[in-house]
Amino acid sequence: MLEAFVSQHTDLDIDFDFDTYLSYRRGRLEESLTRYFSQGEPALLWEAMAYSVLSAGKRLRAMLVFAAAEAVYKDCPLKASASGLDAIDAVMPLAAAIEMIHAMSLIHDDLPCLDNDDLRRGKPTNHKVYGEAMALLAGDGLLMLATESLIERTDRRVDRQNLLDVTRAMAHATGPSGMVGGQVKDMQFTGAEDSKFDIATVESIHAGKTGALIRFALWAPAKLLGASAEKCESLARLGEIIGLAFQITDDLLDVTGDATTLGKTPGKDEATQKATWVRAIGVDGARAKLKEMEAEGQNLIEQNSLDNATAPILRSLLSYSIHRDK
């Protein structure tokens, strides 16, 4: 039954089930990552990288990559040219690369000199298992493998300039103007009094720390597949919305969430005096902002026909990023 769904998924002519969709997509991603990380020298370094990359997470970023690819595939030049390039195959190396970068950011964030966390998804953090030096180098290694594997594994039929643009944008989203820059700002404002930061500060921290990579995850597949500039821009904006919504929800869950469902103790932001949406505009303010984001996102999807009527993948992902309880 899953196979039937799968073989037909690009035509989207069957009843859409979001959970089945996610579970199948995750399966293909894990398969690709497991194969890539199954070998390599020095063995202990590869083991340390695999430890973090392969530990199951939501895989939100990869799911966004697949959803964007399906959103533009129906009228993208690569399909029209009948080259036979499957949308998901075309963006699999991209999805894997984004997950490597995400894993790397968790490894370095967990280090004693940053968040000093011992547990991640219920397992000991990378440096707790492999030591600080190896965790540092595993993160560095993953950053480079993301770039290398993206270029090496992306199908030759993908336009060369588009692949260059995507590789460059991935570095931009990850570096000082994106993830790394957001992490620095987060660090600078952690422990600051409420009066020291405002909405603009919180928005700028998260636009970098989590937003840039999520925005990239939706924009890049469209660019790789040669979609129109307009489609690329709509997806980038949707990425900004989902990134923000995801973060606001995170901040809310830290205040209103349930420890058992969350799988971690809430209240950590308050204890560490993080610059959060809740501290900036309160619980009600954050909820109102979420409603606003959700409406803008739904509009964007409808107006740009980013979803097929029978398979509302992007709508479901937007919804999920807001209405999840963990």
Place this chain on the structure above:
Amino acid sequence: MLEAFVSQHTDLDIDFDFDTYLSYRRGRLEESLTRYFSQGEPALLWEAMAYSVLSAGKRLRAMLVFAAAEAVYKDCPLKASASGLDAIDAVMPLAAAIEMIHAMSLIHDDLPCLDNDDLRRGKPTNHKVYGEAMALLAGDGLLMLATESLIERTDRRVDRQNLLDVTRAMAHATGPSGMVGGQVKDMQFTGAEDSKFDIATVESIHAGKTGALIRFALWAPAKLLGASAEKCESLARLGEIIGLAFQITDDLLDVTGDATTLGKTPGKDEATQKATWVRAIGVDGARAKLKEMEAEGQNLIEQNSLDNATAPILRSLLSYSIHRDK
């Protein structure tokens, strides 16, 4: 006079002076790096990155990039097409990117969890000035900027597939199969008894830790400029020779060098029980190996006409990597 040298350098029809050559090339590189690192947000992150990238070093890797570009420029397609692309301009973003990666490797190596060094080139190390968290993130940022700036700043007339190949090879030379992998091996063998490692171990550590990026520095300009596969391969092999020779010389200087000339205290390898050439094959063995490397390198340069008779740039760089006293 320097200007006269400069305006004519690609024709190489004046008396060649190696020091003048190096000083002019370094000047153009520093100018390019200083401009690139003069702005950016978050300001403190950019300051931390600039602190390490702009602190003067030998700039060996960038010098190799320029030398290789000049070695192949005379008969490369880009010159033949009369596009007016200057060899040095074409590889300046590459030279800058390699220096960013080198700076990043020093920042992370100096961290307490690795070498725990307080001084680098007579100045406090990055984490001593900016703290461990910022130093960690400055290194991550530099890795991403290297990729981003290489793609963004390389002239549009450079073939797109060649630029992709070079970007991929840079990540490969820096990642688990290159620099990062070598660092891991170095860490694993530091403190090991002499009987625990042999020449193959030492060679494999250094081929990764310093050799891969030096090899890349000579191969990549040839690839970018569209040189023949044969020229690219000769330069790559010369890179391996120079990388090895440079490292053997380093190991020898740590035993036989003079503290005043070196600018640092020799004997550190012995004290920390590093896996070095001297420990593997002794001072005489290391000297003999150097002689061998030098002869092979000179042969390679001659047989492949990699130097102009009046401007033996590569021969001088090979010589320098061996006969330096610091």
